[in-house]
Amino acid sequence: xxxxKIEFIEFLRVLADQTRLDILDLLRYEKKTSSEIxxxxxxxxxxxxxxxxxxxxxxxxxFDKNNNVKSYKIKDPNIFKLLEEIKSFVVKxxxxxxxxxxxxxxxxxxS
Numbered sequence: 001x002x003x004x005k006i007e008f009i010e011f012l013r014v015l016a017d018q019t020r021l022d023i024l025d026l027l028r029y030e031k032k033t034s035s036e037i038x039x040x041x042x043x044x045x046x047x048x049x050x051x052x053x054x055x056x057x058x059x060x061x062x063f064d065k066n067n068n069v070k071s072y073k074i075k076d077p078n079i080f081k082l083l084e085e086i087k088s089f090v091v092k093x094x095x096x097x098x099x100x101x102x103x104x105x106x107x108x109x110x111s
Contacts, residue, residue, distance in 0.1 A: 014058045015083070019043065020051050023072075027061060028080065031071040 014020060022041055026032055032040075038048045052072060055061045060079055063070040074080075 011058055014054050014060070015086075017051070017054075019047070020055055021083070023048075023051055023055060024060065024074065024079065024083070027072055027074050028077075031064070031073040033069055033071055037072070 019041065023037055026037055026040055034045070034048050034052060037052070038045055041048065052061065056063070056072075059075055061072050062075045063072045065071075
C-alpha cells in the first residue's frame with residue numbers, strides 16, 4: 001500500500017472518533033485549554049491528552065503556550081466543510097438505504 005493511502009487511512013481514523021469530533025466542535029469558535037475541554041466533555045485528563053495528541057499529529061489543531069498552559073485551536077477551519085460533506089454523504093446513503101428497504105417491504109407485501 002502506498003504511503004499516501006496509509007496517511008489517508010490514518011487521517012480518517014483520527015476523524016472516526018466521537019471524542020475527537022467533540023473536541024473539534026468545542027474548538028470551532030474559540031481556543032480552549034485541555035482542562036476546559038476535559039470539563040466540557042467530562043473525560044479524564046489522560047483521555048483528553050491522548051485525543052489532543054492525535055488531532056495535533058494530523059495538524060488538525062495547534063496550540064499557543066502561555067506560561068505552562070496550552071490553549072488549543074483549530075488549525076484550518078476548512079475541516080468543518082469536510083466534516084459537513086461527509087455527514088451529508090452519509091445522510092444521503094442512509095436515505096437511499098431506507099428507500100430500498102421500503103421498496104422491498106412493498107414488494108414483499110405484494111407477493
